Amino acid sequence: MTKKILILHTGGTISMSEDETGKVKPNTQNPLTSLQLPTNENLQLVTEEVFNIPSPHMDPQHMLQLSLRLRQAQADDFFGAVVTHGTDTLEETAFFLDLTLDSQMPVVVTGAMRSSNEIGSDGLYNFKTAIMVASSPASINKGVVVVMNDEIHAARFVTKTHTTNVATFRTPTFGPIGIISDDYVVYVQNTIAEKCLPIDQICSNVYLIKAYAGMNGDLLTALNQDSTRGLVIEALGAGNLPPQVLPALQQLLDRQIPIILVSRCFNGIAEPVYDYEGGGVNLQKMGVTFCRGLNGQKARIKLLVGISAGLKNRELAKYINS
């Protein structure tokens, strides 16, 4: 039986070229759209160029548009889908899709670190392997995955770790969930099924800030406004903040603004361990919600989706921790 695979191009380095001075720029025509890939005759690729933008231009409205298109593809019996994307914000889009789509249909997000005409360009190869993963029965019910450099990563935990290296996408603490070995796809870990919130609109003004030694409450005070919907703080270590931050933090909490805490550490899970002024135990008692295992940018996407779905207070905290 022929499997239909939807290809959604969005731009990024995978669609760009290097000019004679070595600068990398977007093309008016994405080179991937005119490409004839030698694919298996049982695959039917349906290609759409949704956007042609660098991924720092990607925002939650673009992500929602992709999610709605993929929801339609699920209804139209596509076997799987591949989204090509710039790598700078790829992890955010991948996780947004993971949170807003049913996990049944394989959805694979991929990109490239070297543009289409550079020596050693990785785009075409990543694109080919992404199609392999999207068309593999092993990928059913795995949620959204990221395929780069012969590895498969869960959208929930993968992150970009290097500015230029082709092996930039890594999953701290847990590792990749699978690999692509020559011409077959192997999964070695199960994924955590995300609760699907199929939102149709997205809110704004959900912020992310990072804690640092000697931090005071100035940044939090600047966010103490009617328009602020939520805040994620990348806290220190296991989830602690300098004591000078606390009065401004309390004012945000008094305003019923949800505050989510993750760790700024690359590995590990934020937890309320320390019982001193500004320690995690103290912060949790104040009403801060700990988000286990997500990095700051992922926790922000989850908070954005949860608030957009109308979740509040305990329900929102439960969702953030799921």
Ligand SMILES: NC(=O)C[C@H](N)C(=O)O
């Ligand atoms: N490798 C890349 O795709 C980086 C590029 N700046 C982007 O995210 O669009």
